[in-house]
Amino acid sequence: MMKNKKSFPIKTAFLLLITALLTGCSDYLDNPLKDKETGDDINLLIIDFNFFNTRLTYKLIDASDGSVITAPATLRFSGKNGDDIVTFSGDKKAEFLTTQGQLELTVDPNVGISENTPFEYAVNVEADGYNTITKAFQLRNEGKKTIELRLSKIEDESENETGGTIETGNGDTTIVFSSVISGQLKSTVAEKEYKISYSIKWNDLLKFQDENGQLLFSSSDEAWAAYEKDTSNFISISVNTFSAYDPEVDVIYIDGVPESVLFHKLETGSLNEILVDGKKVGNLNGGIISSNASYKSTPDPDIFGFATFDDAWDISGPDTIYNTLDFSYTLAKASLEQLCPQGTSIRFEAGVKSSFSIDADVYDINDNLLTTINFKGNFPETFVVENTPQKAVKLVFRDNNPAFKPIPTLEIDNFCTGDYTVDVDAQNGYEQYQVVLKAFCPDDDNPTVAIAPTYSGEFKIAGSDNPWQGVDMVGGVVDLLGLPGQEYQLRLLWENEWEYSTLFTEFNPDGSYAHSTGSDNIYSEELDDGRIRINIEHTFSQDVCIDMRW
């Protein structure tokens, strides 16, 4: 009996303890890292997969009319950092394909870019129906770069056929194609600032074979007889040329060192055919065609001549020779004026919260186009231009942004220095919105994974003739200007396919979305600053989660 009494408080204590734990702490046994409602694991950590510091938007532009090229195209990168260009999935590829005329790529974030360690690479673009182009770059700062690559359409080339006459001198007999071979669009006739001429030595001519592999002439006498029979039509050379290229910043070798310079591709061309005595030449058979270029305008360029490309341009001079029939050439001029790695600081400001993508053509004081620059960001944002000439320039902003009033020309005394501010005004009637995009994987097994992309997008009124307006989305959030009561389309280019979302800028008085949603779940709310936030939950049609390894 006594034993029972002594043990009673202890039993009571245990009872109290268990009761307390069960009543007050029953939930304590649940794993707090499991979602209370679904039981799914919650992520303790959120990792920023948007770790790319430099984003590269490539636009393939038709050099003749400025339109976007939608023919299948292949981009290949080479050079010191060519292998450091990757997709937003982090994939390195030998070649990148697009049928949209646009490509969104980025740079391996492990590779630093600075004035002293420029990011050097070259791009080669092949597009159906267009001439292949190559161009080199030296990026000297990180950021968002939009690069327009201008391709000439093969059908826009002009065919130049020139007859040759025989000249003798210094013991040599030479056929000289004396007419000016100048590139010009079929629709344009203009005096060019350069001249390209061809010549073939008589002994080389005698080596030429026809398309059947037979020598054109069995002897010099036979050739001479043919010439004398019809001197004006004895020989002709036909070259396809294109010359409507704008000046740009490119990279050339100067004393073996690649340097960014002002570069102007004057003409590209390729041999169409050579006819001799009515027969088409099929093989030079060791014979040589010489070509010479001369600059006819003033002042003389610092560097002028035929250029070949090997990760950067090598301008070898005004003379070149060809020993095959499938030759092509690039005639170019370049300035030795040293470019400043880092130039003027330009700040874009506006009285609105908005993303922007503004294109500016840079002219010198003589209205010569020097280069084109794209500025993409969010107001206010400052850009330091790179590879700039140390001279006065003016930036003529393209009026291709429907949401902004035309931006006055910015005149800069010295493109290498100074801080300038560009004030941008919203077009009348436009209102400020914020769009928040959550992109979901199409995989039903992984519905909770959402991507808040840091990416370049485009925006315009659905079905309108307005140009697509570039926007800079950061973490899935983009501020932009839109007209009320309109149907807009927002699109992102992912792996060669545009992902579209459609939204309406019509809202109820409380800020809620006034339209029923379609394939995207869309809802809206009024922000504290009075703007409307439009939330879009978009399920990718592409398997973005697989691309992202999620």
Place this chain on the structure above:
Amino acid sequence: MKKRFFTILILLLFVNGLVPAVAQKNAVAEQSIVKTSGFYAGGQASTNGLGLNIKYIANKNFTFKAGYETLSLNHAFSFSEDEMDFAADLDYTTGGLFLLADWFYTKSLYISGGAIINKFQPEVAGYAVSDLQYGDITIPAEDVGEFNFYFEPEIKTSPYLAVGFRKFFGKSKRVSYNFETGLYYIGSPEVTIETTGLLKPTSDEAHNQKQILEEQFSVYKYYPIAKFDIAVRLF
């Protein structure tokens, strides 16, 4: 919150209410003329740490006690997330300075109430130990960054309620020992997150991770106490 607190309190009292009749018999049996009131000093071990206390037994119904206790435990562990391995350390720190009053409704059984200035502040700190493989890109572990999660009670001065029993040793009853169990109300833990590198979004308010974790840990409003203390009468 208050409703839950009072529900628990009532349950505790109810359980203790089962025993008064029997306990009363014990009390009568153990009544003696030995004096037990006076000042005591001793130590305690509890789920809130080890510490020292002083108490004053005023009479057979009331005892007042104050003390300090502290607990610091460290536990290293690892986990994986987003196909990355992380090393982490849990630094579990708690304790506090308390001031309590015990009301004896029998000779041995009592209800204790009071407050503690608590220093409950667990911390989980860690860093990535494996590189982040992303396509053909490898992000070094050191660039992934570090994280710190700090947990703090919603209120620093926490009310305390407990039930317990007390016994005395020896003929002169100079040594007492108590066992009690109860709860501190600390409120929903508040989470502070600090991150660096690629883990920065974890502490970015836009991603609501703080709110998500606070919601997940919101059930831990009460700090459970099981305490044993022993004390010697000084005078």
